[in-house]
Amino acid sequence: MKKNVILCISLILITAALSFYMKWDSLDLDNTVIFSKDFTLTQLAEKNNVPIKEILHNLSHEDLSVWEISRKQPVKAVITNPESVREAIEHIKEHNQPLKDVIKYILWAVYLSLVLLFVFRYKQIKKIRVVIMIAVVLLFGVALGATPNPMESLVKLFKLLNNMEGNPKVLVSSFILFSIFSVIGSKFICGWGCQLGAIQESIFNIPIFKRKHQFKIPFVLSLFLRLTLLGVFLALLFGFGYGIVIGVKNFVIYHHINYFKVFNLHDLALVSLYFLPLFVLLSVFVYRPFCQLICPFGLYSWVLENLAFNKVRIDEKKCTKCGKCVSSCPTEAMKGIYSYKRKHFLPDCWSCGICIGACPTGAIEYKRKS
Ligand code: SF4
Ligand code: SF4
Structure with missing residues (x-):
């Protein structure tokens, strides 16, 4: 118990330090937009402290061809309506909530510590857990949103390695935090803190479908499918192996099966939207189907189980x-x-x-x- 208290205090302190560190640059974000039609997109992004991809993403709602434009020429020379760039930056600044992310990480650390120190004192955890899982869905999913989340921390790290997008400081810190959350107890963030894991388990817990038809996925199958998907993801992202054969690079397969977006429904990819009923139905009979069959972070946290302090x-x-x-x-x-x-x-x-x-x-x- 004493060692776990020290572990939990360290966890909270490290989380506070790392989450402030990763969001520090954007915490002092004021909403003043620095804009000139003579600036290039790169200059505008830097001066306003917003990612260039987000500007393009906003502009692409009107015109998809913006992805092709030069970032090194003045916006007045490459964008028909340069004022739309100013509006896009205003929009991003309004919706940027760095403080929300910091709060979410710290809440995770405090909550996981409380679970570790107090919940495991009870022998009959099952009933308490049903309530806790619903609370996790409401707090870390509905209230605090789809991101950050463990799966994206891993996927974005690979995208960073592929020079696609992202701030290295934010992505590496986020990945380290989720790794630490995973080793304080076996798969701890997955088992107790992940919003998508909790929503699947809450569906699984619905008593109307008593466990008569429960199906346990063979571990070998679970491992095989997750590894295969990871291999396909890497091939299509970096454009090697299977990627070369079909001529694809920079394709992120997990974007199209990212069910964390159920907390941000309008961002859910079409494929996931079509398969949503199946996903919900499967969760009734199978414990955490997404975690066991798809999630790359689940695979990574399975490896980390070997280092877990508590189990x-x-x-x-x-x-x-x-x-x-x-x-x-x-x-x-x-x-x-x-x-x-x-x-x-x-x-x-x-x-x-x-x-x-x-x-x-x-x-x-x-x-x-x-
Ligand atoms: S395996 Fe993935 S979806 Fe499941 S709980 Fe872990 S991070 Fe969340
Ligand atoms: S072995 Fe792990 S997953 Fe299975 S019931 Fe015990 S704590 Fe839950």
Whole structure:
């Protein structure tokens, strides 16, 4: 407990420091627009401290060909209506909410610390968790929005490596934070803090569809699909392997299956919109289908599980081998912990704590290695 208190205090301090660091440049953003028709797009972006891609993104609502224009010539020479550039910058500044992101990261750190320190003291976590998952959807999803989120932190890092877009300071800091959130407990941000994970689990928890038809995805299948998708993503992003064969580069496949956008529906890609009913239906019968079949961050946090400070542990002396923990687990995680010989790279454990309450002899605890 004492070590976890130190861990949580460090987590909150590191998160506060890193989140202010990454957003510092934009925190003092005033809404004054610096504009001249003689400036190039690059100069305008720099002087107003807004990403050039966002200016182009705004302008592209009217005319898609803006993506082709030169960024090095004065806007009056390359854009038919230069005033639209001023309006785009005004719009971006109005909607830029750096403070919201800082608050979100710090709230995550405080909330995850409270879960680690207090929720695992209860044996019957299942009921408390149902309420907490709904609260996570409302707070980190509905109120605080689709971004930042763990999946985008990883995908944007690859885009940065491909020189596509993004501020290195923001992207690297965000990725580090989500990595730290993942190792304080096994897959902790996924299991307790992710807005998309929580919405899937809340659908899964709807009691009307009692667990009669629950289906556990075989871990091998889950791993295979996530790895394959990651491979296709990298090939189409960097334009190698499969990308060369079909002549595609800079294509981000995860944009088209990014269900975090359900918290920002008008940004949801058409493919995801068409498959939304299937996604919801699947979540009724399968525990976190997006996490288990698609999410690249889930794959990354599975690797980080091997470094996790806290995780589910079985006390062999108290265990009577009744197997109730295995059947209560919504995935193959407990089957791995309970019966596999190896200690590493076991099936993903979401730290849900359900197995703890299912054990009749109290042999399971969520703790650090003793
Ligand atoms: S695996 Fe699931 S919980 Fe984790 S980041 Fe992806 S969507 Fe969220
Ligand atoms: S082993 Fe299964 S039931 Fe136990 S915490 Fe992990 S995912 Fe939940």
